[in-house]
Amino acid sequence: MSIFVDEKTKVVVQGITGSQGRFYALRNQAYGTQVVGGTNPKKAGTDVDGIPVFATVAEARSETGANATMILVPAAGAPAAVMEAAEAGIELIVCLTEGIPAHDEARFYNALKRDFPSTRLIGPNCPGLITPGKCNIGFTPGDDALGGGPVGIVSRSGTLTYQALGELGGKGIGVSTCVGIGGDPVPGTSFIDCLAAFEADAETKAVMMIGEIGGSAEEEAAEFIRAEMSKPVVAYVAGVTAPPGKKMGHAGAIVSGSKGTAQAKMDALEAAGVKVGRNPTEAGDLMAGVVARL
């Protein structure tokens, strides 16, 4: 078992003819992911190293039975790419594109919620997700990921996601699924969405959560863990000593209240019964202890 992706996931790459799209399509395919096609309206009928290119996602879906997309188009075109995938009936949209304006993200997030409530969006500006040995969509270096469970990982940060996989892999601890939700203002999938999915997943016995400063997603996750989760959670929050990030002025401070600092997030998580490491290595050690007692 796993969450969101497995060996049956069939992926279409939107932006496959770009240099990044091509690179990751082939890399994910080499890992074992079923990359069944790509899209580019101007290059329909051609192929990228044997992966067929279609004009639209709808066409790619009807020809290949794809149920997921990976989006690697430039920021200006990404909102339309997300909506195209949803309208084509794709169940899982993984948007890796970074630099999308926040107002656009808010618009397509709310449009999906209203018109396509069963479609899951991961990202934007995320490293993707991996169910080791079965499906890797995105940037994650698959070699660092050891599969088979019992730990699920959810992270807001890219490289720290790989760090977490490395810490666990180095100790011989396997992972069910590792999801990088991205650090943008309006992530399609939240910590809570992933925690709920891991709670329901039979293979996942414990969850590692990697947060960072800013916003209040970690505090909201802490509340969810306290109220809803039976499985143990280990967390690390980056940025205890980081300089305050982009100041959102007074209105932003009011929205998030006193929340937002790494310390406040760690306190909230600890109060919810989460074991919190002060750095990724310590979090890895804490998880090793949790796994030993499972």
Add this chain to the structure above:
Amino acid sequence: MDLFEYQGKQYFARYDIPVSPGGMARTIDEAVAAADAAGYPVVVKAQVQVGGRGKAGGIKLAADAGEARRHAEAILGMDIKGHVVKIVWIEHASDIAKEYYASFTLDRSVKKHLAMVSAKGGVDIESVADEDPDAIAKAHIDPLVGLDEATARQLVDAAGLDVEAHDGAVDVLMKLWRCYDEGDADLVEINPLILTPDGKVHALDAKVTLDDNAAFRHPEWDEFRGVAQLDPRDALAKEKGLQYIGLDGEVGIIANGAGLAMSTLDVVNQVGGKPANFLDIGGGANAEVMAGALEVINTDEKVKAIFINIFGGITKGEEVAKGIVEAFRRVDLKAPIVIRLDGTNAEEGRAILKEHESERLVSKPTMVEAAKAAVALANGVQP
């Protein structure tokens, strides 16, 4: 991008939000000319991106040209909490009957926009939120629907604005929404939004944060750039396209990914060191990028050791290692380097680093060990 007050008012003016007539000035003569044009009495306002400028003497009323000259002379060059005033904004002084507050920003937890209006403006709105939260009327705005006039009117009413201000405030709110939405702002805030004795509502201050990600569709933002005053280290980093924030410690930090960079600062702190900076080189770590990062760090006199922390996901380990070796050759570094290289093909990368290892170039397998070595080197101890 945070705008100065005068830039915020220029942006407001694009969306027909009423502001006082005025002009910006970099010299005393320009200031007097701007004051003459605005019409006396005028207010001379220091343009700095830090709160508390009024208390620091950065905002002064002038009744005539002589007074405007004296105030501009005092305020230009003034140091307000470490920010040197290079620009003043001079505007016609307004008669104020009432001071209100209005803003739009994104509520990340609800994933909709948030409008806030209060009759208690002109003061620190955060203290209003703490002491009298009911004094702030709030409404979530669906990005697919936008702000409609009925909602704007409800907000103004719920906030308890004076009846004679209602129509003017609704008009400002509708325009401020357009400025926020079409203008791709992360934040627009008017504090105070004033009611004049003759019943007009207008913006006496402007706080605007633009979303840098939307710059590609806003060529008009170009005029706002290049004005902000940067630390020389920040300016060099910006020129090289690196995410850099200068700090005060002695361990220079280079990492790939914002999360890993933040985590690196944490670990350096935990083992007793003080980071000199935050520097994220992003996904690719080739020789060009690495050399640029090392050049930026090299300009920081306080740096005694440099910690390079790379987890190769996108870039392979041997490419990262070659980049570091090449950059090490190209930049004449004042401080020794400690490298922790992990991720894709880390073994191959470490093998390359091994060939070049010296007292000035140390490689460690884990983040914590590397942090300890960097802090030891910064303290003059060879690890």
